[in-house]
Amino acid sequence: MSALAEILFGGLFQGSLYAMMAVGLALVWTTIGVFNFSHGVFMMLGAYIAWQLVELGLPAAVAFPVAVVVMAGVGWILQASVVRPLIGRPNIVLVVVITTLAAGSLIENGALTIWGPRSKQIPALIAGNTTIGGVGVSLHQIAIIVITPLILAALWMFLNRTRLGLALRAVAQNEDASHLVGLNVTALYGLAFAIAASLAGLAGIFMGGYRFMSPVMGSDPLLKALIVVVFGGISSISGPIFAAYLIGFFEAACSYYFGLYWTPALLFGVLILTLMVRPEGIFASRSRGLA
């Protein structure tokens, strides 16, 4: 019983973090058609900004939302500086990989210069521990498991029920037609990046609440988010969300049965095998769009 509970809990928890990261990657890919390699750095920066605000004396309830809003601005700026000028170039996918990597390196080393290499920690959402099904868990982790689906549901509502969300989906489906009906495509590109950055920043705040932060803390979650979007199919929002939880469970089960060392290798092995059978991801339809 306790084994099952441990895998279930670990899967839900890791899956939540992966989903928060992967949704941002998928959102940017579907709307703009580029892959943002500085997404992991967004996560780190969100955590550090929250830490700085808490350090300045703000209560966590104020500091966290402010950090998330600041991250939206960071996402917008990054998009305007290293992505938008390249739109229309024939080799944009490749060039954006290098410009976002470079921007990521810039932010990462900037964080290192400002905040130094010493590990920091931000307050947990809810302090304390409890026991569920024979497994000791922190209330912070339970809060993440509960909050993440709510945020993802809110995002789904935004994309499907609001005019702005529908506009974003329109751009993802057909950019030329969106231009024709008078949508401000440039602003929507910025919006997609802003949403992605704030979600990543929030994931960083979640992570900084139970683990020590460092300027390179985003690189491993970015890698996992990449796996998740490949696995779930990159051209949708729901695919990566399901895949995130699936990967979370898979990882929890693997590390329980095979040990921590073999988990990444098994994960990549399964990923490569999946792509050989279903190149477009397991949950994806063949069309590009947001749903």
Place this chain on the structure above:
Amino acid sequence: MTDTTSPMTLSHAEAATPIAPGRTPWKQEAIGFVLGFALLALLPLIFGDTYARHILIMAFIYAIVASNWDLSLGYGGVFNFGHLALFGIGVYAYSLLTKLAAFDPWIALFASGVIATLAAILVTIPILRLKGIYIILVTFGFAQLVMQVIISQSDITGGTQGLVRIPGLYVFDHNMVRDGKSAYFYIALALLVASTLFLRVFVRSRAGASIVALRDNEEYAISRGVSIVRQRMLTLAASAFFTGIAGAFYAAYQRNASIDVFGMSLATIILSMVLLGGTSTIYGAIIASFVLTIFAEWMADFGAWRPMITAVLIIGVMLAYPSGLVGMIKASWGAVAGRLKRPA
């Protein structure tokens, strides 16, 4: 991203003699090739100190890796992000062959190239059906997989600790330690010459033309009888051989191996070299390798500012000159040549 030179950068001499677009006459290229590498061979005469030679040796190694990456990334149009894994495989193949199996270092060097080629063929299989972004992700996954396997087999590979005291190369009874690095310099240069010659001959051949055709118009190329499976495998295998040898040479030169070669930071640096130089040129990657390696050393005192300045520089060049340094050189050459030809 086509091979054609844009009208702006087309010099008058080229416009007068019609040749295949974007192709320099081979005689002209051969002269430039010999002159360029002869100049490099003379560099130890100017730079006597071992530190400067060390920087040049590293630039040669990076140039081999970057220019071979350009073959699959630029010419092949395959978004291969596992190229550094092939380099890492070269590093570890050489280390294990010489250290555990007691192979002769020169045989191990060659064998590392072959092993990297086999690995490249293996990684081609899952990406045959894939396109664009998915190739990035799978090849990236492949690099991580290789790294994880090396970490998990720590009894043999040293895991995260790496391997030390790897046997170096030798030339007869020549003392490679006390010659001011000149033997390693010339071996590295010879490898770069061989690799560049191979790459240029390959991209100018029929096979090279067919992989470019596949990149530019896949459906049309296939309908003309180009096999995507065979050509993609050929491209990756061809780009792997000298990359593996470069990895082996790196291990022999540094005398140690670590999993850092699979890390994101080295991949970013080499990828910057490919893109900064300008894709589909081979020479661009080599020039950018020299520029970036020397630039990085020049800024060694800047500490954490160094990667930041480098990043800003890369973004600046990518925004201003999407075709990289070679595009920049061509554009400025065109401007200068145009002014010289036209009376003011």
